[in-house]
Amino acid sequence: MAGSIKSLFNRKYSEFSAVKEVSFSIAEGELIGFIGPNGAGKTTTLKMLSGLLYPTRGQVMVDGFTPFDRKNEFLKKISLVMGQKNQLWWDLPPMESFLLNKEIYQVSDTLFQKNLNELTELMEIKDVLHTQVRNLSLGERMKCELVAQLLHSPRILFLDEPTIGLDVLMQKKLRDFIREYNKRYKATIILTSHYMDDVKELCKRVIVIDHGMLLFDGQLNVIIKKYSRYKLLTLTFNEAPVPLEALKNHGSILYHEGTRVHLEVEREKSNEAASYILKNYAVADLNIEEPPIEEVIRSLFSEKKRQTHGAS
Amino acid sequence: MGLLNIISLHFQQVFHHRLRSLVWFFIPLLNNLVLILFWSGALKNTIADPNWTIYTATTYYFLLTIANAMLSSHIEEDVANYDIQQGELVRYLIRPFPYYWIKFIEEIPYRILQGSYGIILLIFFSLFFGTYIRITANPLILFFSFIIAVFAFFITFTIKMNLGLSAFWFKDSRGFFELVTITLIIFSGGVVPLYLLPQAVQIISYILPFSYTAFFPIIAVQGKLQIFQLFQVIAMQLVWLGILIGLNRVLWKKGIKKFTAIGQ
Amino acid sequence: MMKYVRLYRALFRFNIQNLIVYRAHFINSTISTVGWGVFQYVWIELLTIRTKSAFGWSKQELVTLAILYIIIIGIFHFFFSRNFDRFSRIIDKGELDFLLIKPVDSQLIATTHIHNYPNLIRVILGVFFLMIYTRSNNLFFTIQGWIGLVVLAFFGIMLLYSLWLFYCTLLIWFPRLTNVVEFLYTINGMARYPAEMIRELRNFVLFFLLPFSISIATPAKVLVRGAWDGDILFLIGLSGMFFILTRVFWKYALQHYTSASS
Numbered sequence: 073m074a075g076s077i078k079s080l081f082n083r084k085y086s087e088f089s090a091v092k093e094v095s096f097s098i099a100e101g102e103l104i105g106f107i108g109p110n111g112a113g114k115t116t117t118l119k120m121l122s123g124l125l126y127p128t129r130g131q132v133m134v135d136g137f138t139p140f141d142r143k144n145e146f147l148k149k150i151s152l153v154m155g156q157k158n159q160l161w162w163d164l165p166p167m168e169s170f171l172l173n174k175e176i177y178q179v180s181d182t183l184f185q186k187n188l189n190e191l192t193e194l195m196e197i198k199d200v201l202h203t204q205v206r207n208l209s210l211g212e213r214m215k216c217e218l219v220a221q222l223l224h225s226p227r228i229l230f231l232d233e234p235t236i237g238l239d240v241l242m243q244k245k246l247r248d249f250i251r252e253y254n255k256r257y258k259a260t261i262i263l264t265s266h267y268m269d270d271v272k273e274l275c276k277r278v279i280v281i282d283h284g285m286l287l288f289d290g291q292l293n294v295i296i297k298k299y300s301r302y303k304l305l306t307l308t309f310n311e312a313p314v315p316l317e318a319l320k321n322h323g324s325i326l327y328h329e330g331t332r333v334h335l336e337v338e339r340e341k342s343n344e345a346a347s348y349i350l351k352n353y354a355v356a357d358l359n360i361e362e363p364p365i366e367e368v369i370r371s372l373f374s375e376k377k378r379q380t381h382g383a384s
Numbered sequence: 385m386g387l388l389n390i391i392s393l394h395f396q397q398v399f400h401h402r403l404r405s406l407v408w409f410f411i412p413l414l415n416n417l418v419l420i421l422f423w424s425g426a427l428k429n430t431i432a433d434p435n436w437t438i439y440t441a442t443t444y445y446f447l448l449t450i451a452n453a454m455l456s457s458h459i460e461e462d463v464a465n466y467d468i469q470q471g472e473l474v475r476y477l478i479r480p481f482p483y484y485w486i487k488f489i490e491e492i493p494y495r496i497l498q499g500s501y502g503i504i505l506l507i508f509f510s511l512f513f514g515t516y517i518r519i520t521a522n523p524l525i526l527f528f529s530f531i532i533a534v535f536a537f538f539i540t541f542t543i544k545m546n547l548g549l550s551a552f553w554f555k556d557s558r559g560f561f562e563l564v565t566i567t568l569i570i571f572s573g574g575v576v577p578l579y580l581l582p583q584a585v586q587i588i589s590y591i592l593p594f595s596y597t598a599f600f601p602i603i604a605v606q607g608k609l610q611i612f613q614l615f616q617v618i619a620m621q622l623v624w625l626g627i628l629i630g631l632n633r634v635l636w637k638k639g640i641k642k643f644t645a646i647g648q
Numbered sequence: 649m650m651k652y653v654r655l656y657r658a659l660f661r662f663n664i665q666n667l668i669v670y671r672a673h674f675i676n677s678t679i680s681t682v683g684w685g686v687f688q689y690v691w692i693e694l695l696t697i698r699t700k701s702a703f704g705w706s707k708q709e710l711v712t713l714a715i716l717y718i719i720i721i722g723i724f725h726f727f728f729s730r731n732f733d734r735f736s737r738i739i740d741k742g743e744l745d746f747l748l749i750k751p752v753d754s755q756l757i758a759t760t761h762i763h764n765y766p767n768l769i770r771v772i773l774g775v776f777f778l779m780i781y782t783r784s785n786n787l788f789f790t791i792q793g794w795i796g797l798v799v800l801a802f803f804g805i806m807l808l809y810s811l812w813l814f815y816c817t818l819l820i821w822f823p824r825l826t827n828v829v830e831f832l833y834t835i836n837g838m839a840r841y842p843a844e845m846i847r848e849l850r851n852f853v854l855f856f857l858l859p860f861s862i863s864i865a866t867p868a869k870v871l872v873r874g875a876w877d878g879d880i881l882f883l884i885g886l887s888g889m890f891f892i893l894t895r896v897f898w899k900y901a902l903q904h905y906t907s908a909s910s
Contacts, residue, residue: 403825404824404825404826404827407825407827407828407830407831408827408830410831410834411827411830411831411834414831414835415834415837418837418838418841418845419695421841421845421846421848422695422702422841422845424848425702425703425844425845425848426695426696426701426702426703429699429700429701429702430698430699430700431698431699433698555672556672556673556676558676558677558680559675559677559678559679559680559683560676560679561680562680562683563679563680563683566683566684566686566687569687570687570690570694575690575691575694576694576695576697580697580698581694581697582697
């Protein structure tokens with residue numbers, strides 16, 4: 073309470089750099105994964121690229137434009153989709169928002185109709201166009217959101233967690249759509265996501281940032297091989313007790329409960345371990361997964377930290 | 385002790401939004417200061433009334449500012465929209481504390497902070513323009529004025545709570561809330577003191593509960609009421625409190641059945 | 649230019665459809681708006697119940713000013729105030745991003761894309777009050793007075809718009825000051841009083857309150873008194889100056905916009 077009263081008159085502020093020392097260039101038509109843990113600075117970077125935020129230092133050029141000049145010619149070429157935010161009008165059908173965007177982006181009637189038909193077919197949302205947005209499911213809303221953002225045929229897309237909160241089937245459909253859009257229109261796409269599957273299926277190249285700093289820029293298979301030394305095996309045995317001691321020979325037991333065991337196995341030995349366990353024990357179910365992206369980034373970051381400290 | 389901790393926690397929350405709280409205070413302050421300014425020019429062309437001079441007008445509107453800040457409540461939207469319509473009421477229902485009193489405790493820190501701004505301003509103004517402020521110095525009258533002020537807040541709070549509870553039956557009653565607010569402003573002496581109004585309007589005002597939420601506390605502090613009149617005011621306040629709380633109980637009992645039956 | 653005409657037409661259609669869908673909201677807002685409109689009239693009647701004049705304005709002129717306030721403020725609220733109401737939320741939640749990413753003038757789209765239809769009813773009510781009041785009090789105004797009223801009301805609204813934009817732009821630095829719009833509604837109320845009253849204050853508050861006051865008092869004076877005086881030039885000059893200054897301020901403020909976390 074005393075602290076609260078004190079803060080009435082004297083409040084302390086501290087400065088925080090959301091993004092620093094981030095430099096990269098992207099060629100036309102590339103589909104890049106832009107990944108990092110929460111608070112890494114991904115969205116801030118996308119917002120600088122789309123001209124929403126002014127960088128305090130450095131230079132940003134997108135297709136020859138300085139984004140924060142916010143020239144209409146630039147804004148007509150780009151699109152920013154934020155998975156956690158909805159810009160369709162809540163009480164009206166998506167079609168109304170599409171028509172409004174048509175006027176805003178000055179899309180001709182012919183082009184609008186062509187794009188609308190193509191996009192709604194790709195996304196399979198023809199039958200919900202005249203349903204109020206408030207009555208749509210999250211997946212349908214997300215698809216309509218994407219259509220609204222693509223009606224003006226942007227060639228540069230910033231997708232900020234577009235699959236967040238969607239079920240597995242919807243995520244796959246959205247990924248297929250993004251891949252198709254990239255292929256068909258040679259659109260440059262920067263995608264941020266916490267789902268490793270989004271990045272693995274869509275992006276050959278990834279840029280990794282953490283705490284506002286660029287950690288890695290290169291091929292995805294390199295980062296996975298180099299920084300993700302382990303795979304996760306989730307085993308469900310037919311009956312208890314589970315052979316914990318035997319399993320320790322193959323990897324580290326992260327945790328176990330009842331007949332379920334989570335085992336961390338070295339990447340190179342994961343197939344061998346899985347095959348051995350299946351052969352020698354009564355396993356009802358086995359799942360091999362990549363570690364969560366945060367683990368990969370953590371490994372990457374730990375490695376970078378070790379390198380920095382080692383150098384100093 | 386637990387109750388004090390709860391109030392203390394809400395105070396901390398209020399301090400966190402101190403600038404917002406100050407803006408909320410400035411709103412009635414500005415309205416009332418402009419009214420003082422209006423009367424400074426209008427009084428010379430107004431039918432003379434010994435009760436209404438520039439001194440009484442200045443005191444009246446300053447006290448009205450404090451009354452607006454300290455004795456008014458705006459919980460009807462909170463109760464109707466957040467708690468009932470959006471289902472936040474659920475988290476109150478699982479607490480071992482009546483909903484009425486939880487909302488009351490939540491409201492107190494805001495009122496105290498807002499009232500403090502008013503009192504500080506009044507003290508500051510008195511230092512420079514003391515002759516314009518005419519408040520009674522009689523401790524007994526001040527004591528009963530305080531009682532009247534406390535009951536005034538209870539009346540406003542209960543009226544607004546009852547309004548909010550209408551959301552159990554009506555999906556959107558904002559229009560009605562605004563109409564009640566307008567009526568409250570007029571009949572609580574929020575524009576001019578009620579004794580300046582025509583006799584018939586005055587009688588209606590003194591019957592309705594609104595005059596007991598601001599007008600009577602103000603003129604009590606101004607020393608315009610005798611002791612027996614103060615008792616009359618308190619008696620009327622208790623009558624209205626009884627009616628309003630009775631209504632609150634009925635609305636709550638019927639409404640909560642509906643709420644829990646339908647679910648969030 | 650044509651682009652914005654077409655866009656505004658689309659926005660009109662959009663808003664009407666939104667209104668039709670959300671009828672309960674419209675009815676409630678209309679009750680509320682009409683209630684407050686009637687209150688403005690009751691307010692001045694109560695204030696002048698024993699008063700013949702104030703600051704050189706007769707009771708009839710004061711009541712006419714209050715009625716004109718209902719009309720002109722109603723027009724202002726119809727076009728702009730719901731947009732300003734949302735400013736705090738869209739800045740605090742980062743929803744301004746969606747407006748800034750569009751290839752249209754950000755100030756225009758942020759301040760004009762939602763219309764407040766209940767205020768049309770308030771304007772109609774105000775016109776009705778004006779007709780009744782002028783008839784019952786035998787008040788007659790010249791054609792020049794009416795033309796002057798319409799022209800100067802435009803400048804008055806432009807001035808109010810600029811002032812509101814200025815204060816709401818401050819929300820980019822103080823996004824939690826969500827009630828600054830409520831404060832603006834209150835300051836708008838200065839326009840119910842004669843400007844001569846505000847001029848009584850000889851300090852910086854004059855600079856703060858007077859622009860709000862002259863926005864409606866000046867057109868009203870032209871109507872009720874045929875007073876084509878210096879206030880007219882002052883209103884026109886001030887509204888133009890504030891319009892330009894607030895636009896510059898808005899552009900500057902956008903450089904400091906920090907959006908919101910996702």
